[in-house]
Amino acid sequence: MRITTLLAFIAALAFSGAAAAHGDSPRKSAPKKPVSTEEKPFGRDGDPSNATRTIKVDMTDKMRFSPGELRIKAGQTIRFEVKNSGKTKHEMVLGTMQELKDHAELMRKHPGMEHDEPYMGHVAPGKTERIVWHFTKTGEFYYACLIPGHFEAGMVGKIVVAR
Numbered sequence: 001m002r003i004t005t006l007l008a009f010i011a012a013l014a015f016s017g018a019a020a021a022h023g024d025s026p027r028k029s030a031p032k033k034p035v036s037t038e039e040k041p042f043g044r045d046g047d048p049s050n051a052t053r054t055i056k057v058d059m060t061d062k063m064r065f066s067p068g069e070l071r072i073k074a075g076q077t078i079r080f081e082v083k084n085s086g087k088t089k090h091e092m093v094l095g096t097m098q099e100l101k102d103h104a105e106l107m108r109k110h111p112g113m114e115h116d117e118p119y120m121g122h123v124a125p126g127k128t129e130r131i132v133w134h135f136t137k138t139g140e141f142y143y144a145c146l147i148p149g150h151f152e153a154g155m156v157g158k159i160v161v162a163r
Contacts, residue, residue: 007081009047009123014151015139023091026034028114032069032119035047035118039096039136041139042087042094042095042096042119042137042139042140042141042161043094043133043134043135043136043137043161044133044136045055045118045119045132045133045134046077046078046079046118046132046133046134047077047132047134048079048130048132049075050134051077051078051132052076052077052078052080053072053076053077053079054076054078054079054080055078055079055080055081056080056081056083057071057080057081057082057083057092057143057157058083058085059083059084059085059086059090059091059092059123059145059155060080060085060086061086061087061088063145063150063153063154063155064154064155065072065092065143065145065155065157067157068157068158069142069157069158069159069160070157070160071159071160071161071162072135072159072160072161072162073135073161073162073163074135074136074137074138074161074163075134075135075136076134076135077132077133077134077135078132078133078134079086079129079131079132080092080121080129080130080132080133081130081132081148082121082123082125082129082130082131083128084123084124084125084126084127084128085124085126086125088125089122089123089124089125089147090123090145090147090150090155091120091121091122091123091145091146091147092120092121092123092131092143092144093097093119093120093127093143093144093145093146094119094120094131094141094142094143094144094159095119095141095142095143095144096141096142098140100142100144100146100151101151103146104144104146104148104151104152107146107147107148108148112150117134117140118132118133119131120157135159135161137161138161138162138163139161140158140159140160140161141158141159141161142157142158142159143156143157144156144157149160
């Protein structure tokens with residue numbers, strides 16, 4: 001695939017809400033991006049200075065998140081501290097179940113794709129990354145590891161956002 005075609009493909013995915021980062025570059029090493037105002041079905045990028053709660057999430061090589069379910073109030077800005085206690089790379093990607101399923105399928109077809117969005121954290125073994133997310137809408141949303149095989153093995157958690 002030519003580089004310009006690949007770049008156009010990746011840009012189109014980013015706007016569809018299905019894109020996610022899967023490269024080896026941790027999000028923290030990139031220059032600080034301004035907080036995005038792009039609204040997703042499950043909220044938008046959160047300003048760290050407005051975080052009202054910190055939730056620690058642990059990922060393991062047993063292909064599970066702990067906790068496996070979260071309850072959040074609509075309007076809260078959450079700072080997720082995502083720790084990888086395993087020996088293989090894991091990630092936490094927020095989204096609707098359909099978006100996560102679509103992206104998992106895309107990652108099976110293109111496992112080397114690299115993206116970096118505010119609703120995801122890619123975590124090397126033994127490391128911790130942060131995601132800050134503003135939950136603007138009520139509903140049932142999810143978080144998953146979309147590294148090929150992990151989602152399929154059940155590495156999925158649920159977020160219930162209520163008033």
